[in-house]
Amino acid sequence: MSSERARLTALYGGLLTLAGALLMGLVYVLVSEGVYSSVLTAVVPAARLDAASGPALPTSDWAQTTVVQPGRYAVAQKVSTAAGDAALSQLLTVSALSLAVYAALSVGLAWWMAGRVLRPVGVITARARRLSGSNLHERIALKAPPGELKELADTFDGMLDRIEQLVAARQRFAANAAHELRTPLAVQRAAAEIGLADDPPPEKVAWIREKLIDTAAGSEQLIEGLLLLAVSDEGLRRREPVDLGATTTTVTEALAAEAAERDVTVDVAARPVGVEGDPVLLDHLVHNLVANAVRHNHPGGAVRVRVGPGGLEVANTGPVVAPETVPLLFEPFRRARARRHAPGEGAGLGLSIVASVARAHGGEATATANPGGGLTARVTLPTCA
Incomplete structure (x- = not known):
């Protein structure tokens, strides 16, 4: 941070010093333009100007109402020149000293300003080092x-x-x-x-x-x-076109025997939907959703599977699930009910795998609790033509 502070100090101080030098240079040029005529106006004695006598005087209101003898005008001109040179020299000296003091103050102010600006960066750096x-x-x-x-x-x-x-x-x-x-x-x-x-x-x-x-x-x-x-x-190691509707139909047909054994009816309506992704992972995604809907159900229950442009939706009947616990089901080893270590119970990875596969494909997995019991899980995936 010290190097950045030094760079900011050099930048701020340089800009302020340059602005001060330009301002003083402009003042010096403007003053030098009229200092000689102003001094000459102050030292030449007042007299009535004769149109035919003496050299031409500066075109001013005073010059139109005064007259000066040639000898006196030459002396006045020398005096005004010397006075003007002395005034400009004094102005240059004072300007140089003022510029030096101004530059020192500018550098100090720039150092302080840079420290103030970079203070949050120092706080972030110190916190990151302690983490x-x-x-x-x-x-x-x-x-x-x-x-x-x-x-x-x-x-x-x-x-x-x-x-x-x-x-x-x-x-x-x-x-x-x-x-x-x-x-x-x-x-x-x-x-x-x-x-x-x-x-x-x-x-x-x-x-x-x-x-x-x-x-x-x-x-x-x-x-x-x-x-x-x-x-x-x-993430995905390979991508290829996959028909999500055909994959869903194949998976639900493979689970038909288990659904019949559990006395669960599966209703499928799958339209062709093209997805760019890994066919194996998408197969696991659909399988986990449908298998969960079948297994976490009750005898005589139903599972509704829909595939369309909006993605995949699987809804089932079953035990009532508290709405506040639904987001937790997408975490590994989370279950709606405590594990009993019964055969075929599963390890609680189904929905977490669904969420992970959806993320890998640039999609999202969500779920809502049905009022009468069960869940409605939705997976949205980017589609391809």
Whole structure:
């Protein structure tokens, strides 16, 4: 910051000094133009001017009403010239001294002004140097009149808000992922230690085998979801035209058997909509939305799937969801109800993967709670011709 302050000081001080030098130069030129005639007017004795005698005098009101003898006029002219030179010399000396003092004051004032202007930058720099994972809650909160630097400080505070939220979300994600991965491992170990400690009967071995397979399947599903979430967070590696309507139709047909098993009716109306993106990620997006709508439902419930120019909309019946908890469902490992570790329950990554894939495609995922129960999830994506 000191170098920037020195540059601003040189700029401000130079401009002020240049303005002072130009002003004093202009004054010197204007004064020198009339100083000789003014001095001559002051020293020549008053007399009546004879039109035929003496040399011509300066054209002024005084010259038209006075007369001077030739000898006296020459002396007066020499005196006025000497007086004018002395006055101009004195003026030049005073101007030079004044300019030197003015330049010194200008530099001092410029240094002070530059410090005042750059003070918010110093505050931002000092705060940025102190920031770490333990004090991301601190803000600049610059108290200054509206301006560019005030806007910069407010923008920096807004950036810190987003960083704090991102770091907190990542910390929660890591903690939840560790917990979710630790639980099935603990179940597997306990089943192996308890069930296989002695010589177990065949039916117990079969039960343990089934339990270990279910736990391993859940762990595999969790790891696959984590990897998919990480891939979608990185953005798209490839883009190609994808028919969102055809993808939705294919996915809902693949889930028809599960929907029938759960006694859930799925109504699909998918129009052709072109999207530029990754077909695999878009397939996961649609699958997670429709699968969530089917699984978080009740027997005899319904799922409505619509695809149009506005994007994808999936609405379902089911348990009543508090409106204030809906935005939280898009965070990893968040569920509308507490986890019971039941088979096929899922890890709570479905909607977070949907939101991540939508962001990767330049879109947005939102949801609203239905008054009678269930959710209406909407995904808007940029379309292509």
